[in-house]
Amino acid sequence: MKILFVSESDRFNDGCGQMLLTGSELRSRGHEVLFALPGTGTAGRRIAAAGFPVRDLRIRHDYDLLRALKLRALCALERPDLIHAHHPRAHAVCLLAKSLGASAPLVVTRRIIFRIRRNPFSLLKYRSRRIARFIAVCAAAKNELVKAGVPERRVEILPSAVDMGLYDAPRQAREALRFAPPFRIGIIGHHAWHKGHEVLLEAARPILERFPGTVFVFAGRDTEKLRRKAAVLGLNASVEILGERADVPELLAGLHLFAMPSIQQGLPYALIEAQAAGVPAVAAGVGGILDVLLNEETGLVVPPQDSGKLAEAVIRVLSDETLARRLAANGLERIQREFSVSVVTDRLEALYQAVLRP
Template sequence: MIKVSHVQLLPLLSGVQRVTLDELERLNDETIKYLFCQGRGPLTQGAIESGSNVIVVPDLVREIHPARDVRAFWYLWKCFRREKFDVVHTHSSKTGVIGRLAARWAGVPCIVHTVHGFAFPAAKSLLQKRVFHAMEWIGARCSHRVICLHEDDAKICRDRLGLSNKRIEIMPNGIDLQKFYPLSLEVDREALRVGVGFPADRKLVMMVGRLWEQKNPECLVEAYCQLWESGDPGADLVLVGDGALKEPLEARVKLAGLESHVHFLGWRTDTPRLLRLCDVFVLPSRWEGMPLAILEAMGCGLPVIVSDIPGNRHLVHHEKNGLLFPVGNAGSLASALVELLENASLRIRLGAAGRAKVEAEHDIQQRVRNMEALYRDVLSAGD
């Protein structure tokens, strides 16, 4: 038996948190599982249902807050010492630094961190960028292994954080292939659409993700509004997720008079079913690690249109298994939407290629087995 703790910031179930839950759910039965998190919510509920122990750390916050950060560090250090974990596995930028530092001081023998995209792109000033870099450098010094989702982040670890190849593992995200799968051609998609409140006679364009700056949903809404300047595109827009930008997005849709054609669904637990009912998936993010949302859409056989950024380029190869467009360029996104909405054979070809890539490279079961092997290697090496 080994005792494993994952440390996560928010109790939501957006991409990064779902990675954590997927891993906790699938760790083998010989593992005693813990989750440390800022509060209670869908993530902690899922963790409890999967047999994990949950410990809430209210002072874990996203913003830099010296007093709360010290309290969070102190609380984690005491818990790690008391529980004598074999493995502490951290996620997210600031939580990862505090968690790894506390684990190192507590003498945890295996400290692992997953990079879900570095914080550098979010820096709004040179000072902030230097602070973020210093935090990541400190966290790296406390890690036995850093898991990167792709080579771009591994290169940052080597070149900017000074980590050796021995301490870096490239381990792409994975999804449950039994949960995210294409709709059979024999199924009446139109009837299913009516059953969940979608129009049967219109194509559907979907985005799944938090409605905030990073995901850049404004670009998609603007592109969709542009489509209507040339007449009805014959497609509705579906936004699954919530966040600070919801009200401004609703205002833009109202200004365009498209309230009946843009559907704000909030967070849903039936995302696989909704994806299978759609025709095109879009993710216009400004930066990403390796988005589960893209993998899940590809798993469901959907053609995808995504922003041309490093995290997305590792999943989508232009005109082979999806389409790329310049980040923030609503006009280019609108053109890509027209290309797919008007070409059924292209949608089918790109969707099939995406599903094949996910089957070959992004199975969550294999990812978790690789992660368990990494834990064993570090514990046996004693480094």
């Protein structure tokens, strides 16, 4: 197969990471993968550095006619068997290109769980029969598509993939980590209201009373904004705010527990990474977290926005090394079984083949 991946993303975000990871796996299986996205951004440069053809396409908005015409011309030149749009504006412009004559079947991935607008243009974008298949990364994302009028038969849940090999060394390092105070509890992800970073800060005091010296680690874009909240709560000495980091596997290797107290959440890639690294997890039971974490089996699930319950669950895990190791081992096994890049690409390949042979 010849597959064209399309994105408007200039920055190398999680979605672009998935494009590169699954694209690399598809290429290793003999498929031809090319990319259309901003060629000079960090995403385009990183993908090109991996040896993929990158065609510069700078999508400005959903109704970018010039880029739709450029995409149609690219399809006429490259003749891909299939187009796969990976981000919202790419979805709209790929659909517009198809209405202008691009003939390859279109697959669209939706990674977010926010409510789809009900205006006529948005509904047309999602209900169009020109879209052969939607990929939803979690059940909550699929539910939003179906509520917007997409026939359920045209939506398949396919999670983000993880390269397990990246976590072999950190996992081995964690196995040598002494499970004893002072503990390190981490949350990795950009700061936004729905990520619940403040909930973990609010849970810190009872955790510190039970385990003095515990350190709370925050890594991700804009986490510097948490400094004021930490100061107000008197937690400066107990908090490490690291900002955006590229060495996530190594950071995970130094954690005793991973926390994800989200208020809203799509598929939680940071949680998948933590489980791949063998870190026990406590998380809020919202959105795509429930696709990853099985309560009492692969982690502990707590109500969202409840710092008291979060603190109780954290203390429970840190008080019981046997429980912590059981949750971590079960989580690792499930990630290997359902989220590894080979497994996810098997399913993606099958979906492509089904689209091409309806």
